[in-house]
Amino acid sequence: xxxxxxxxxxxxxxxxxxxxxxxxxxxxxxxxxxxxxxxxxxxxxxxxxxxxxxxxxxxxxxxxxxxxxxxxxxxxxxxxxxxxxxxxxxxxxxxxxxxxxxxxxxxxxxxxxxxxxxxxxxxxxxxxxxxxxxxxxxxxxxxxxxxxxxxxxxxxxxxxxxxxxxxxxxxxxxxxxxxxxxxxxxxxxxxxxxxxxxxxxxxxxxxxxxxxxxxxxxxxxxxxxxxxxxxxxxxxxxxxxxxxxxxxxxxxxxxxxxxxxxxxxxxxxxxxxxxxxxxxxxxxxxxxxxxxxxxxxxxxxxxxxxxxxxxxxxxxxxxxxxxxxxxxxxxxxxxxxxxxxxxxxxxxxxxxxxxxxxxxxxxxxxxxxxxxxxxxxxxxxxxxx
Numbered sequence: 001x002x003x004x005x006x007x008x009x010x011x012x013x014x015x016x017x018x019x020x021x022x023x024x025x026x027x028x029x030x031x032x033x034x035x036x037x038x039x040x041x042x043x044x045x046x047x048x049x050x051x052x053x054x055x056x057x058x059x060x061x062x063x064x065x066x067x068x069x070x071x072x073x074x075x076x077x078x079x080x081x082x083x084x085x086x087x088x089x090x091x092x093x094x095x096x097x098x099x100x101x102x103x104x105x106x107x108x109x110x111x112x113x114x115x116x117x118x119x120x121x122x123x124x125x126x127x128x129x130x131x132x133x134x135x136x137x138x139x140x141x142x143x144x145x146x147x148x149x150x151x152x153x154x155x156x157x158x159x160x161x162x163x164x165x166x167x168x169x170x171x172x173x174x175x176x177x178x179x180x181x182x183x184x185x186x187x188x189x190x191x192x193x194x195x196x197x198x199x200x201x202x203x204x205x206x207x208x209x210x211x212x213x214x215x216x217x218x219x220x221x222x223x224x225x226x227x228x229x230x231x232x233x234x235x236x237x238x239x240x241x242x243x244x245x246x247x248x249x250x251x252x253x254x255x256x257x258x259x260x261x262x263x264x265x266x267x268x269x270x271x272x273x274x275x276x277x278x279x280x281x282x283x284x285x286x287x288x289x290x291x292x293x294x295x296x297x298x299x300x301x302x303x304x305x306x307x308x309x310x311x312x313x314x315x316x317x318x319x320x321x322x323x324x325x326x327x328x329x330x331x332x333x334x335x336x337x338x339x340x341x342x343x344x345x346x347x348x349x350x351x352x353x354x355x356x357x358x359x360x361x362x363x364x365x366x367x368x369x370x371x372x373x374x375x376x377x378x379x380x381x382x383x384x385x
Contacts, residue, residue, distance in 0.1 A: 003079070003303075010072075011079040013056060015086075021049055022089045026351055029089050034348035039209025040090055049091065058093045063100065063120035074244060075306035078251035082299075085255020088351035090209070094122030096164075098248070099172060102128075102188075102241035106229030115170055115190055124169040129159035129215060130238065138371070144217065146175040146187060153177075153189065153227070155197075155220040161365065165200055165213040169193055173217070178232045188234035190226045197221065208357035239316065243309060245366055246319040250302040250326035253362065256355045257295050257330045260337035261288065263352070268340055278340060287336040294329045301325065317379055320372040327363045334359060 003011075025045060033039040041049070053059050062077055063069025084091065103116045118124040135141030144157025155175050165171070171191045178185020191198055197220035204212045229237050265288065268278035278284050305318040334356040338345035345352055363369050 004076070007072075007076040007079055010061075010076060011083060014058065014080050014083040017052070017056065017058065018083050018087055021052060022084075022087045022091055025089050026087060030348060030351060030354065033209050033354065038211070039088075039354065046091075050094075053093055059122055060095065060120060061093055063095065063122075064104065067117050067120040069120055073306070073310040074247055075303055075310055078247055078302055078306045081248045081251035082255040082258070085252035086259040088354040095119050095124075096126065098241045098245040099126045099128055101244045102172065102237045103228065105240060106188075106237045108225070110225055111190060111228065118169075125164065125167050126170050126172065127162055127164040127168040128172040128174070128238075128241065129162045130174050131159065131161045133158055133160050133214070142174065142176050142186065144173075144175045146177050146189065146222070148177075148224075149221075151224050153222045153224065155189065155191075155217045155222060157217050158201075159215045159217075161204070161212045162215055163210070163212050165215065171198075171215075172228060174234060174238060185232050186234045186238070187231050188228035188238060189222050190228050191220065191222060195220060195222070206361055208359075208361050209354060210358070210361055242366060243305075243315050243319040246323045247302060247306050247309065247315075249362060249366060250298060250322040253326040253330040253359065254295055254299055254302065256359065257291065257298075257333040260334045260352060260355065261291050261295070263350075264288070264337040264340045271340075284340060287333075287340070291329075291333045291336065294333070298322065298326050298329050317376060320367070320376050323367060324369045324372050324376075327359060327369065330359045331356070331363070 025041065028045075029039065029041065057070070060067065060069035061080060062072045062074070065071045080093065100116075100120060103111070103119070107116050115124070115126075119126055132142055132144060135143070144155065144159065146153045146155045148154075155173065157175060159173070162171075170193060173189045173191050174186055175189060176185050177187040197218045199216040199218065201214040201216045204214060206212055228234070264284075265279075268284050271278045301318070301322045305315045305322055308318065309315045334352060338352050338356060341350065341352070344350065347353070
């Protein structure tokens with residue numbers, strides 16, 4: 001797979017950052033998680049990492065140049081996320097790019113100055129609220145509604161499974177403003193932290209150390225200038241955001257799989273059972289061969305989709321394919337690695353259990369595998385293969 005030389009150099013830089021700065025923090029992070037704490041970095045651990053990012057230029061990688069960013073394409077970010085996936089330490093280079101891409105596409109001049117610029121500079125955080133109780137991955141079930149009242153919109157409804165809410169400075173809220181059954185009539189709004197009527201109902205602890213939130217909106221009043229994009233046309237920019245996210249997820253899953261494979265290979269070369277090294281057993285050899293083959297295929301799929309998206313192409317079908325394939329590939333590889341380690345693979349001392357649980361969650365969020373398969377089948381039967 002041919003990769004731009006500058007992008008390859010970036011990947012090497014990120015790989016060194018992961019090896020030197022993040023992986024050494026894993027024991028402390030895993031110990032806190034095993035003791036019931038959050039899977040994450042403390043402020044004391046995070047501050048020097050962010051300083052190092054700025055020093056190395058690992059900041060605003062896909063932000064617009066006008067905001068001090070490097071304006072890198074999605075394919076370059078796939079290489080970055082593959083390396084970040086190799087560690088159980090949760091860390092991203094600011095900002096979180098999927099929301100960035102959505103805002104870059106449709107933000108008004110006011111929104112660019114007030115929200116996009118500080119966000120692109122890594123000085124503000126954001127999240128997005130799409131899913132609703134009882135609706136899940138089906139936009140036809142979205143019931144959160146925004147009704148225009150003079151120069152404002154009044155929003156009522158409920159969202160669930162929203163990540164990063166407490167630390168976010170603003171939220172992108174998807175709400176129905178029309179009567180369309182699926183894409184039609186969905187509008188995006190920017191809602192600032194602390195807005196009256198914006199209620200964090202509860203925190204929901206997930207497997208893999210994740211935490212999501214259920215939100216309630218009670219007569220939340222939002223000025224018209226907070227409409228992100230066109231009224232009733234919020235689905236398309238949201239889809240772009242989802243496509244970017246799915247490509248980045250696939251890249252991260254490749255990184256997780258690489259780490260698991262490397263750990264397994266090192267272990268089976270040393271571990272002897274019944275007078276024979278595990279590395280000499282056919283079952284283990286097939287796990288390694290099949291895993292490497294699937295990782296190669298996933299990487300090709302991911303980078304092909306990234307290049308198409310960077311060129312302005314439609315990757316909805318490809319994004320669904322790699323979302324399903326990458327999660328199932330990584331789950332198989334992580335499970336085999338844990339099996340190869342035996343009882344040690346079941347402990348919370350290794351990063352494998354955290355990664356395996358994170359992968360299990362990934363099969364649900366950004367669209368469950370079953371929904372993607374259903375969508376793909378409909379598209380293929382309509383358009384052909």
